[in-house]
Amino acid sequence: MKVALIGLGSVGRGVAEMIDKKHLGFTITGIADSKSGMIDAAGIDIGKVLAAKKATGRCGTTDIRADDVIARADYDTLIEVSPTNALTGEPASGYIRTALSRKKHVVTSNKGPVALQYQELRSLAAKNGVSLRYEATVAGAIPIMHTLEHGLAGNEILALYGVLNGTCNFILTRMADEGLTYDQALMEAREMGYAEADPTYDVQGIDAAIKLVILVNTIWGKKITLADIDRTGIDLLTAEALRLAEEEGSTIRLIAEASPKKNLFRVSPRIIEKTHPLVVEGTLNALTLETDMAKQITLIGRGAGSIETASAIIGDLLFIRDRYVQRA
């Protein structure tokens, strides 16, 4: 299967490396980062491109841009892993539209387009008879979409609860374990590379809420947006609050929760018993699904990381290859 790769940040590099290393039968025919690009119908030498990227900061030549690769290159599936824009989804949304209109499948890790333009992009994919897959947008390596689509096929999903932001979970774990204040734990998260210089997006629950939007719209076919999520962050938590929870055998975690029957879509810090399956350590993510037949199912795993996220993308690519491309 021929693929075009847009974005060579941590996720893009991970995907390129795994495609190269694992010999999965994928040929990269187009590649682009924010400044440059390359098109080669015969297949691009991934090792060379990654070395050039490391040395010069560019993967190709500046006369070829992402738009050119998406519109002109010969590929079956577009891998769209450019940086997320949570407000507009662009330029990723535009990339995805172009590819779908060309009847190309799309695999993305980009939360912006999926949270903001899901209905539109899904209909566009359906109209063109191609697939839009986005396993990597929610909970990193955890195969939540595959689980919902296949493993739990036929189940009615009644509610879901999740720890969907590793940065918050790390901060709360450190506050609980070491009695740190919020500011101390945040500083530690920054030093470890888990938190951005401006942590707002993570600590105010925006990232977790966007992932919840994606899950809700996927599972229940709703059309909710970020504004529909009742959202409280962790930035006002005190060390004393953690201690008070601790005294009762509980702790505090940022929980994303959706229950359409109660019309409840919420991200908020919650008191939770330490033995609860959603109480995971450090930057881990976890998701509990409540279903009519399987009852509770909890998935735990890494929510971020280059190779971890590549795992979700490779899974989507192989799904598309097996279902659509190989047959054709």
Add this chain to the structure above:
Amino acid sequence: MKLEMKDSPGQLVAALKPISDAGGNIIAVIHQRDPGPDSDTLNVQIVLELPDDRRESLINGLKAQGVRIQRIGEERLLYTRTVIMIGHLMHTDLSDTVGQIDSTGFAEVSALSMCMPAINERSSSRITIKALSKTDMESALAILRRVSKQKSLLLIEPMEECT
């Protein structure tokens, strides 16, 4: 509430209809087969939920069925949940906050632990609430949500029990 009766034939079955007629919800039936040395020991207990105003009609219903009630014990508030509140709790009138729950008649604050690290700093408190039923607990939490919003307090709610 807890209903205790003698274990004579037919007593338990006879008790069920009046309970359901009064809108009661049976939580447990404890049947002691071995009465022990004291022959007067009560040996059937029914634990049930019942709205306050139905008590009389239940007792009358049981009497009409010929059920001999030995004792009625009341554990008024059955549901317990713990929340944590963070903010300027004293400056925003903590006793008013507690009073808004206590004045409902269906829920009350049964315990409160507080940490006040320094003057002018936000304090944290753990508040245990008891309520008559799950629905009443939901209403009590809704009151706390509203009060927290008004007073700019951060309310941390517990996870629901698994269904």
